[in-house]
Amino acid sequence: MQYYTVRAFTIILLFILSSCGDSAKKTKSSSAEKVKDTTVIDSAKIKETQQKKEEEKPFVLTEDNAIPFFFEYQKEHTEHIVKINTSMGSFVVDLYNQTPYHRANFIYLTKKKYFNNTYFHRVVKNFIIQGGNTDMMSTAKKRDSIGFYLLPPDTKKGLKHNRGVMSMPSSDDVANPHKLASPFEFFIVTAKNGAHHLDGKYTAFGRVISGMDVVDKINNVPAGKDEWPLKNVLIKSVEILE
Numbered sequence: 001m002q003y004y005t006v007r008a009f010t011i012i013l014l015f016i017l018s019s020c021g022d023s024a025k026k027t028k029s030s031s032a033e034k035v036k037d038t039t040v041i042d043s044a045k046i047k048e049t050q051q052k053k054e055e056e057k058p059f060v061l062t063e064d065n066a067i068p069f070f071f072e073y074q075k076e077h078t079e080h081i082v083k084i085n086t087s088m089g090s091f092v093v094d095l096y097n098q099t100p101y102h103r104a105n106f107i108y109l110t111k112k113k114y115f116n117n118t119y120f121h122r123v124v125k126n127f128i129i130q131g132g133n134t135d136m137m138s139t140a141k142k143r144d145s146i147g148f149y150l151l152p153p154d155t156k157k158g159l160k161h162n163r164g165v166m167s168m169p170s171s172d173d174v175a176n177p178h179k180l181a182s183p184f185e186f187f188i189v190t191a192k193n194g195a196h197h198l199d200g201k202y203t204a205f206g207r208v209i210s211g212m213d214v215v216d217k218i219n220n221v222p223a224g225k226d227e228w229p230l231k232n233v234l235i236k237s238v239e240i241l242e
Contacts, residue, residue: 061147066183067101074104081209081241082110084131086120087234088218091211092241093166098157102168102205105151105183110238114142114184120233122187123223127195129215130169131235132185143184150180151203159204162194164215166206190219 061069080095080103095103109115115132118139122130133139151168161167166188168181181203188208189195208215221229 058145060145061149063149066147066149066151070101070104070108073108074100077104077107077111079107079240079242082106083239083241084115085236085239086214086218087232087236088221089211089214091214092209093206094209095166095206096159096204098159099154099203099205101151102154102181102203106186106205107240109146109184110240112142112146113237114146115235115238118235120218120229120235122227123219123221123229123233124227125190125219125223127191128187128189129218129233130185130187149183151183153179153181153201154203154205155200159199160194161189161196161198161202161204162207163189163191164208164212165189165194165204166208167198167202167204170202188215190215 080097081092082095083090083092095106097103117134117136118132119134120129120131121133121135122128150170153170159165166186168183169185169187170179170181179201189198218233221231221233223229
């Protein structure tokens with residue numbers, strides 16, 4: 001009788017221990033699954049956060065993306081008549097469709113309000129007035145926010161630098177053999193007979209169709225030896241008319 005009692009007790013003990021082991025295994029398995037699930041969730045959150053950060057980064061133009069960007073931009077943004085309001089009056093410019101990248105660039109900068117509160121910073125009497133720059137830090141910051149890029153010349157369309165034509169400047173130094181243009185500046189020809197020695201060298205991309213008397217007035221302001229007007233001529237704003 002004692003033998004059967006001990007044996008029964010042993011069987012019950014083994015059953016209890018076995019049950020505890022299974023329970024422990026289930027607990028460990030459940031914990032592992034929870035850790036795995038948490039890891040997957042955390043990984044997904046990290047990817048989502050990174051994606052949001054990428055999307056929130058402000059778009060800036062670069063040497064690599066500028067031309068592809070303006071290729072698409074000029075298709076959707078077909079505006080070409082702009083009014084330039086200055087501290088000496090206003091004049092209207094028709095931007096050429098024949099130079100799509102330069103037209104699109106000017107429209108893009110206008111919509112970004114880049115030209116607002118810049119100057120006509122170079123005046124050469126009976127030759128040109130040049131605008132789009134200042135000596136203020138705010139202008140440099142605006143350029144930085146838009147991006148650093150240059151535009152290739154578009155000079156094989158037969159467009160001439162007649163009086164009233166708007167063109168884009170570029171440096172003549174060895175570092176710029178292809179005459180890549182500064183997208184933030186422009187000049188307007190004021191010479192009575194035009195400035196045809198610039199043809200084929202600089203990109204003419206528009207012409208003054210109204211208010212040439214204002215352009216001439218700006219061209220007559222006194223300037224220093226560096227050709228900067230002694231009294232700043234402010235570009236208050238540029239607005240798109242059509």
